[in-house]
Amino acid sequence: MTAALPVFINSEFGGIVALDMTLNELLEESTFFRPSESSSAFVVDESGLVINHPLFPYVNDLDSLIVEATAFERDPEFQSIFESLKAGETDQKSFTATRYFADGNDTRYGVRSVQVPSTYYWKPILGTPFRLCVVVATNEMRTTPPQLAPGPPFVYNRLDIERPENPCAYQQQYFCTTDHSTVALSPRSFTLAEEYVLMIETPSWVQELTDYMEGRSTTPTNLKEGVRDSVTLTMEAENLWTSTSNKNSILFRYIATQDGVFRGYPGCILPKGYDANTRPWYDHAVANPDKFAVTPPYMDLNTRELVVTFSKVLYASSQQEDVVGVMGLDLTLSGFDEIIRTAYPECERFDTSCLLIDKGGFVVWSEGLIRTPFSNLVHITTQEMEISSTLIQRDVLEIRRCATIEDGKYHRTYKISREMPFASQTFTGTDGQCFNFSLKLVPDTNVYLLVRDASSSPVGCPSGISRCLCSSNVPGDETVACSTDDVTSCQCPCKSNNPNYDPCTNSYNNSAPDVIQPCVPKSIRNLDGSDEEVSLQSLPVCFAVGSGSNDNVGLIVGVVVGGVVFIVLVALCIIGARKVRKTRQQVKKDETPPTPRKVPDSSPPPFPQTFVATISGSDGYEEAEVSEYTNPYLDIVN
Incomplete structure (x- = not known):
């Protein structure tokens, strides 16, 4: 997009001054405004044509049709909002709106629609022909983080800046460490997303971030409220990851939170701006909130190898209402x-x-x-x-x-x-x-x-x-x-x-009897990283992957997946117990940090029994009778 203004010298036209920018840079804040899956923001111009919308594909797609907002916002109650937007007015309106969610990580999975009580807030963007509309789910439960005690170790993923004590080479191409997990932050973790996108991660910045995360500084580094607590809570998973002896088939273990925190093991360098919330495993887990989601094989962004991921949604409370993140692990195809x-x-x-x-x-x-x-x-x-x-x-x-x-x-x-x-x-x-x-x-x-x-x-x-x-x-x-x-x-x-x-x-024509629901587009791409390559010469191998036999691989996967779910859910339920509606309450500074409960011992469930099917009926079709059996390959620890 080009922004241009005329230049006058002594009241005479002297030329044009112009600035080119990408829509991605211009609309960074509205793109990453997703406090929950049901809340979002979109931008239209003075004619009501959509510039950016959650149901609109990545903004750099030059072949996209530019259509009116009513193509995406189809409720009759939105029509008056649409007219007000075009008129450049400032107002708000509440009604039960239709929200569309992907049934997977691709348009070929289709969509599911949900009725969500929502409030629309809109106003013109000063000095531009654009209008901003913010949509907030009015009945969603907001959480107030407890006063968690931060502490070491916080290991940022820039291992090339803060070199670990025991570095290693993973998959012959990644600079990693098995001593700790590492943390990456996406643009959605920052108050000003575009500021983070454009900045360079220097040693001083990484040190400032580390001091804040470990409690030596009270000055956040442009971070949103609650990000440090997400970092502290996800630390609980590291003890389980590092104690798992079987590593033959498991490539990576990780947790990603709604506010952009990503913690992975083994700890490796990630591209700047890596946004786990846009990855296939995250989308599949959110689309299957009551199940363990298994993805079709896909290209891992880091290893460039085909992997299969097991992932599970994490909730803020036992009511399973507010999604706060997703955890998962990658397995080799073999x-x-x-x-x-x-x-x-x-x-x-x-x-x-x-x-x-x-x-x-x-x-x-x-x-x-x-x-x-x-x-x-x-x-x-x-x-x-x-x-x-x-x-x-x-x-x-x-x-x-x-x-x-x-x-x-x-x-x-x-x-x-x-x-x-x-x-x-x-x-x-x-x-x-x-x-x-x-x-x-x-x-x-x-x-x-x-x-x-x-x-x-x-x-x-x-x-x-x-x-x-x-x-x-x-x-x-x-x-x-x-x-x-x-x-x-x-x-x-x-x-x-x-x-x-x-x-x-x-x-x-959204009033047609056979009107088709809008697809949810693929998630926006991750930002291009600008990290320098790190030499892997003379580094020991982290551990072997993809070879050997795993006699108890089902149990290992169950422990890694189910155990992390239990630990993290317990920790996050501490937050869920303190939730409030709409507004956040100030937490007392002298409040004692809660202590997570221990994971109880649990023996693995029995192996599946034989599938038995009986056929009856003249047409040969009948629902099969199946003997009771448990999950055949996850052996989930409930």
Whole structure:
């Protein structure tokens, strides 16, 4: 964007003075204003066209359509706000607004809508044609941090500035330490986000930050209230991380808080501006708040390797209302493969094939994953076209749509609509093979195990079933066009023209009976780091990863994941017990810091029993009966 003013000399026009800036720099504060998942801010111009909005994709996308705010804010009560914004007025209004949340970390997962009592505050931005609107969830519970006692050690992730006592090389490419976890702060941790984005992290700045975090200074470094408490509370996890002996398959362990604090182990240097709240594992955990979220394989931002992440939402209280952060761990693909094969021995049979898919139908694990890893999302409709068609016909796999407002299109998405197990009749596939299949939820997670069994006798096997229309589509490519606009047919995830968008008027008809909900765009990218490379020569290896056998890997994952959840939740419940509505209360300085409770001893739950399915009914379809079993590979410590 260019800002320009005329220059006059003795009342005569002398030229133009102008300044170029990116919209990202201009709108940094509104971008990172997210005190909660239900509160946000957006900016429009004098015509009501959106400049920045939570449902608008990254602001540097030059191909985006610029449309009116009513395309995103669709409640009838917003219309009067929209007119007031265009008129340049200052006002506020409260009503129950519709909020849209992603069902995963990608538009291909679709959205879920929630009704949230909200208050809209708006005013013009002086000296500009822009208007700012701040939306606050009026009934959300705000927390007041206790007077926690800060203390060492605080280890900032800039190990190149403050060199650790025992540095090591991790994965042959990262300067790390196994003595401590390290902390990184994102722009959302700072009162003035753009000031942090533009500054250089000098040794004096790191020392000032360390003094504040360890209680030697009372002057915060442009930090938001509560950031130091988040750093102190997450320190509880380090004791568990450093005491875990098994490290073969676990790459990283970490916790990210809503206010931008990221603590990871082993402690390594991270790019400046690293924002964990925009990573796939964070989005999947928030989209599955009552489960342990397992991500499809994705490219780790630090190691540039494909990993699978287990993550879990952290709440401010036992009521599970306010999300305060997410914790997780990264596993190597080989380690994840070992866990699945150990938990599900039926997948090792020559006449059986297995897939692990998430609730959106995307493949999390397959038997060929280790041999030929995939870097894009792969959907069940491309892997098992006949099975997908059957699941859609039986209302197990639900077809959904969401609109990408910025390009006038809509995405066809899918969601597994029930958690009850499902078992099919026997079919003849297009390859002439007779088979049946079952689908069951992995308890306490967002993933389902699909087992295709070809051991059935071909005698009396019915003829083939219909297949999804995916032959012309490229697996993993989100830009492919739908083969047909029939909203009931089975197709791969695809895009098509939005019937609610009129390109002639550049507007959306949100009163249409078949109006499509807006997609939630991918999170904004992390800022480009400018850190200098650190030499790894002569450094010892931190520890080996990805080799050897882990006989008790399920238990190890359970201890790391479940144990951290328990410890951090206990600590955060101290905050939750002190919550107040809307306003923060001053904490007395002489208040004694609370003492976190100890984690009780807990033996691992029993290994899963055998899956048993019975089929009845003339059409061959019936919900399967399943014997009771626990989580087959996480062994969560509840």
